[in-house]
Amino acid sequence: MTWTCPQCGRTSPGYDSRRRQWRHLDTCQYKTVLEAEVPRVQCAEHGVVTVAVPWAEPGSGFTALFEALVIDWLKEASIQAVARQLKLGWGAIDRVMQRAVKRGLKRRTTQSPEYLSVDETAFARRHEYVTVVTDQERGIVLHVADDRKTESLSAYYAELSGEQKANIRAVAMDMWPAYISATEAHIPQAREKIAFDKFHVANERGRSRGARGRRALAGEAAKVCRRRVIVARASRRPEAAGRAAAARSAYLPRVRMSPG
Structure with a gap:
């Protein structure tokens, strides 16, 4: 048989x-x-x-x-x-x-997506990451790679032909530098096609405002410390008692006006 x-x-x-x-x-x-x-x-x-x-x-x-x-x-x-x-x-x-x-x-047949979405997801208690590329219009996962390095996304771009790369109109991603570098290295006119998601933009804006606020508070704290040093030094010299009293009168109202 x-x-x-x-x-x-x-x-x-x-x-x-x-x-x-x-x-x-x-x-x-x-x-x-x-x-x-x-x-x-x-x-x-x-x-x-x-x-x-x-x-x-x-x-x-x-x-x-x-x-x-x-x-x-x-x-x-x-x-x-x-x-x-x-x-x-x-x-x-x-x-x-x-x-x-x-x-x-x-x-799967040959895909020529126009709108891509790139994101990373964590697993194993958030100790490891994978990069996920999806077709935004059809909701189809196109690529999954270990880690979230430049090579993780570059591996997907390397599989595309020149025509497929030129056909991409937008790539949505967070502000992760590795993804930005990979896209700029493979996609024509990448700077005009990269779209950062609004959550990360708002988060970055909030951090920027917070940093400016912290710098401003640090500056005010430094001024208060300098005034304290001046008052302390002046109070040690009897001949400078008048200047110390003046410094205290200038400093104490500021302390009462400061929050907390």
């Missing part, structure tokens, strides 16, 4: 078969497992390989329908919560998710 090699599609003679099991959707709330003898073929190019089955992906211990259930759950809850609900390990749920991502990327 002959079978098709799952890697190259070449018709190859059968070699043997192996018994395999796959977790399936529960039947009347009972755990259901499919079991079958899966043939292996002797491919001239790839050697002995297991034939692909229509109800599950190669290397998966779950049927396609069960993995679809897991993905639906992951849209509503975390990996840990889904693993607890389905009584599976965290790693099993994560592998189902990774296979789903690969399938989605394989189906």
Whole structure:
């Protein structure tokens, strides 16, 4: 009997078969497992390989329908919560998710977005970051990279053609210098296309005002300290008692008028 090699599609003679099991959707709330003898073929190019089955992906211990259930759950809850609900390990749920991502990327066609959004998100108790690039018009994630460095965003831009880069009309981001540098290095007329989100602009403006206010308060505090020094020095010299009294009269009203 002959079978098709799952890697190259070449018709190859059968070699043997192996018994395999796959977790399936529960039947009347009972755990259901499919079991079958899966043939292996002797491919001239790839050697002995297991034939692909229509109800599950190669290397998966779950049927396609069960993995679809897991993905639906992951849209509503975390990996840990889904693993607890389905009584599976965290790693099993994560592998189902990774296979789903690969399938989605394989189906994706060439994208030419006009409006991009670049942001970082923290995980692992905010000790690690990933850079996320999305298409603002369609709400599709285009790129995910480790960290929030210049290289994290440059890796996405490097995948685009010159025409795709020229087609970008705006890139929304926070005021992170690494993202600004990457965009200026790859996108034509980047300075005219970068748009900072209003939250970070307002936050930066507030910090700037706060800094000016702190500098002003520091200046007033320094003046008060200088007046105190003058009063203290003058009070030590009997001949300067008149000047000390005058300094006190000039200083004390200021103290009463100052807040706190």
